[in-house]
Amino acid sequence: MSNPVFIAIDVPRLDGAKALAEKVKGHVGGIKLGLEFFCAHGHHGVLEMAQVGLPIFLDLKLHDIPNTVAGAMQSIHVLEPAIVTVHASGGRAMMEDAKAAAGENTKVVAVTMLTSLDETDMAKTGIAGSAHDQVMRLAELAETAGLDGIVCSGHEVGAVHKQWKNGYFVVPGLRPAGSTVGDQKRVVTPRQARDDGASVLVIGRPISKAEDPLAAARSIEGTL
Numbered sequence: 001m002s003n004p005v006f007i008a009i010d011v012p013r014l015d016g017a018k019a020l021a022e023k024v025k026g027h028v029g030g031i032k033l034g035l036e037f038f039c040a041h042g043h044h045g046v047l048e049m050a051q052v053g054l055p056i057f058l059d060l061k062l063h064d065i066p067n068t069v070a071g072a073m074q075s076i077h078v079l080e081p082a083i084v085t086v087h088a089s090g091g092r093a094m095m096e097d098a099k100a101a102a103g104e105n106t107k108v109v110a111v112t113m114l115t116s117l118d119e120t121d122m123a124k125t126g127i128a129g130s131a132h133d134q135v136m137r138l139a140e141l142a143e144t145a146g147l148d149g150i151v152c153s154g155h156e157v158g159a160v161h162k163q164w165k166n167g168y169f170v171v172p173g174l175r176p177a178g179s180t181v182g183d184q185k186r187v188v189t190p191r192q193a194r195d196d197g198a199s200v201l202v203i204g205r206p207i208s209k210a211e212d213p214l215a216a217a218r219s220i221e222g223t224l
């Protein structure tokens with residue numbers, strides 16, 4: 001099985017991003033570039049990072065009216081990302097149009113409930129009920145819209161996997177035992193997420209902020 005770990009490269013400088021990716025590339029399966037990186041370096045930066053030779057996950061978390069999101073998807077075609085994110089709360093029509101506008105080899109996955117939120121945060125945005133129910137509801141909506149899968153925490157991935165057999169499940173909020181949780185709230189270990197059906201394990205700071213990122217990536221790989 002190929003390595004399911006995508007390293008989240010949330011660093012501001014392109015040279016630093018590239019050096020980190022080069023360092024760990026033998027022990028991860030892909031590179032995730034998010035808003036911090038894309039806002040700083042745009043298309044040029046993504047093309048530079050693609051030279052490392054690993055699949056690129058472009059985590060743009062698109063959330064707008066359908067026409068605008070479809071346009072954004074068309075604008076990133078040329079980058080040929082393996083995975084792109086949109087927000088499930090953008091609704092069914094937005095997700096349908098995002099998928100229709102995506103390249104044939106790009107998986108479009110919907111962020112359900114951010115792993116930095118818990119039920120108290122959710123209630124303050126006007127959504128009552130459990131994180132589990134909210135993720136299941138949005139997963140069903142994403143499947144109906146024809147997306148490839150969703151992003152959810154390791155707390156929900158087992159249940160979503162049972163409901164959506166051939167879905168593609170991206171799980172962030174991962175922390176090896178004993179590591180700092182930081183701003184994440186719904187957290188599990190990489191091994192737990194993989195055992196529960198995650199297709200992709202997104203891991204950032206436990207590798208990027210480690211004293212020795214190569215050793216950290218290798219050690220996580222060894223637990224899988």
Ligand SMILES: O=C(O)c1cc(=O)[nH]c(=O)n1[C@@H]1O[C@H](COP(=O)(O)O)[C@@H](O)[C@H]1O
Nearest residue numbers: 008034113114115151172173202203204205
């Ligand atoms: O879409 C994502 O990748 C994502 C969704 C989510 O619910 N939570 C989440 O942490 N992420 C991303 O996953 C990465 C997690 O980074 P670390 O907390 O440093 O491992 C960051 O790049 C986040 O933007």
